[in-house]
Amino acid sequence: MIGGYGRGADILNGVTLDVELGEIAVIVGPNGAGKSTAMKAVFGMLNIHTGSVVFDGEDITRLSPQARVAKGMGFVPQTHNIFASMSVEENLEMGAFLRRDDYRDTMAQVYDLFPILKEKRHQHAGELSGGQRQQVAVGRALMTKPKLLMLDEPTAGVSPIVMDELFDRIIEVARTGISILMVEQNARQALEIAHKGYVLVQGANGYTGSGKELLANPDVRKSFLGG
Template identity: 75%
Template sequence: MLDAAPAATDYALLGAGMTGGYGAADILHDCTIGTKPGEIAVIVGPNGAGKSTAMKAVFGMLPLRGGIVTLNGKDITALSPQARVAEGMAFVPQVNNVFRALSVEENLEMGAFLRRDDVRPTISQVYDLFPVLGDKRRQPAGELSGGQRQQVAVGRALMTQPSVLMLDEPTAGVSPIVMDELFDRIIEVARTGISVLMVEQNARQALEIADRGYVLVQGRNRHTDTGSALLADPDVRRSFLGG
């Protein structure tokens, strides 16, 4: 078990003791998720566990009735999503995450809307990370494959030069080969020092690359440990990984 009482100063991003939901109904119940600098943290669990809701709460898209969210030790609980982006967070939603009529490069430029410096070096870095995007830079994003659109979405998020990258189901609907490639790129992003927090439906594969894993059930933490420890846990394997 990791960090029974996590200290905000140790985390790049931490949502601690989060309780909240939509309307009068709470979906999250004293839920804690987070990622340390340069870590990949993965949130897994059954359908309806509150995984995406927890991500939205951390990003400020869901009002909390309890708990706190910190970014690099700073309390950002009251900040809007836009203000959180300015503070160094980037969030890639599962769907509707590219401007389909715009070219790949125009999508990347849109990701840099808050910046006032020269964004061309960052675009080059994105093309180094995702070479296929460089080849298709003039092509409308809507004409790309599902996996390529996901690369555009991640690349656009990286254009803000975030300290934390949040991904909601980044491999949804893509082939196993594309999933492996996306996971490889996510590892590369973390190696640059960017912290990654993601919800992932392919739990076993995600935990294999995770420094930290959270298993949520009905909006509550069920298991928290390293990815390797969760993969080896008989209860986790039996209940969430198919044996």
């Protein structure tokens, strides 16, 4: 993908991403490398001048984000990702707005994945801790029954203990057959759970490999993982 926002300069200068069924693919790299921009390009939130987005065998490059949700994409932005004045349960119900079937089974699955949300289901989401808010945001995306779940910095601003718990839940989601594409600032920890990793440098692929391969790469370790 090559592209950027509006008619501005290109931010992506040749990014190739691939996520298979049930895989966790992680995008890491320095600030300003185009990580979140690449994620937004996959979701249709900016213009791709060269390249394409193929989802489930179909070219969806020209589809709107809303149409991509209907195709099976779920996106959790880094900030402003919950309805703070609504209850936890109402947030989850908002995730099912496109569905015409009975979504109660999916809600039960979300509560199984995040038991604290069931406990606090009648509480305003804005009253929750940072980690619990992230669980609400991920849960709401799961209510769309996505084939691909995209997470932009899911552990930003949470404690190491909460980060580990979120990563455990992400692994559980992938085991259900949902693909995960994740941008993450905690690069070392994210690569430890990744089937596939992409290190972006100045809007292009710098290094690509399995999570283990990138963790073992001395250049990646020195430049991006602190040695």
